[in-house]
Amino acid sequence: EDKVVQSPLSLVVHEGDTVTLNCSYEVTNFRSLLWYKQEKKAPTFLFMLTSSGIEKKSGRLSSILDKKELSSILNITATQTGDSAIYLCAVENSAGNKLTFGGGTRVLVKP
Amino acid sequence: GAVVSQHPSRVICKSGTSVKIECRSLDFQATTMFWYRQFPKQSLMLMATSNEGSKATYEQGVEKDKFLINHASLTLSTLTVTSAHPEDSSFYICSAKKGNQPQHFGDGTRLSIL
Numbered sequence: 001e002d003k004v005v006q007s008p009l010s011l012v013v014h015e016g017d018t019v020t021l022n023c024s025y026e027v028t029n030f031r032s033l034l035w036y037k038q039e040k041k042a043p044t045f046l047f048m049l050t051s052s053g054i055e056k057k058s059g060r061l062s063s064i065l066d067k068k069e070l071s072s073i074l075n076i077t078a079t080q081t082g083d084s085a086i087y088l089c090a091v092e093n094s095a096g097n098k099l100t101f102g103g104g105t106r107v108l109v110k111p
Numbered sequence: 112g113a114v115v116s117q118h119p120s121r122v123i124c125k126s127g128t129s130v131k132i133e134c135r136s137l138d139f140q141a142t143t144m145f146w147y148r149q150f151p152k153q154s155l156m157l158m159a160t161s162n163e164g165s166k167a168t169y170e171q172g173v174e175k176d177k178f179l180i181n182h183a184s185l186t187l188s189t190l191t192v193t194s195a196h197p198e199d200s201s202f203y204i205c206s207a208k209k210g211n212q213p214q215h216f217g218d219g220t221r222l223s224i225l
Contacts, residue, residue: 042204042216101154
């Protein structure tokens with residue numbers, strides 16, 4: 001059975017801090033790894049990673065995939081209170097028809 | 112781009128009622144739509160996958176007669192919770208996907224059965 005594990009479960013930081021979120025996976029057939037941000041409603045898409053070692057960047061957020069280590073990290077620099085959310089990591093199977101989600105990391109950014 | 116609309120956002124109804132939730136991809140044609148359920152402080156659990164014009168594929172443990180899915184067009188899928196009971200209360204989220212693009216999610220429907 002496919003498995004995605006995220007760490008830490010939660011963290012509290014102050015504005016301006018940098019956070020690093022971890023995601024590790026065990027899947028039978030891997031296609032891509034995705035990161036989502038979930039606030040009060042449904043998840044919003046952040047990144048889709050398919051190739052190892054290539055960093056994807058969007059503003060203060062960046063992410064990279066390590067297929068050898070079966071893991072990914074999501075970095076948020078110069079955090080703001082608006083970054084407070086649950087960050088979800090998901091792995092897509094090779095058929096592209098299923099996402100397996102990790103349990104999420106709850107990030108709280110204090111002013 | 113990639114906007115998915117889900118309606119209604121919240122439903123409160125009596126036990127035994129059937130509830131229909133709609134999911135629409137507004138600016139793209141979705142080859143596949145997905146329905147998830149999320150319990151408090153837990154991650155998303157896939158319930159079923161649907162492709163336009165064909166029967167939905169349900170995950171193990173999900174009752175297909177309880178959770179009816181209709182995927183009438185490339186932009187619309189519906190989930191009907193039949194004869195809902197309090198244990199069906201949850202947050203239901205749909206997503207839509209085109210080709211190799213990532214899944215994009217609707218805003219979810221919070222269902223409360225009294």
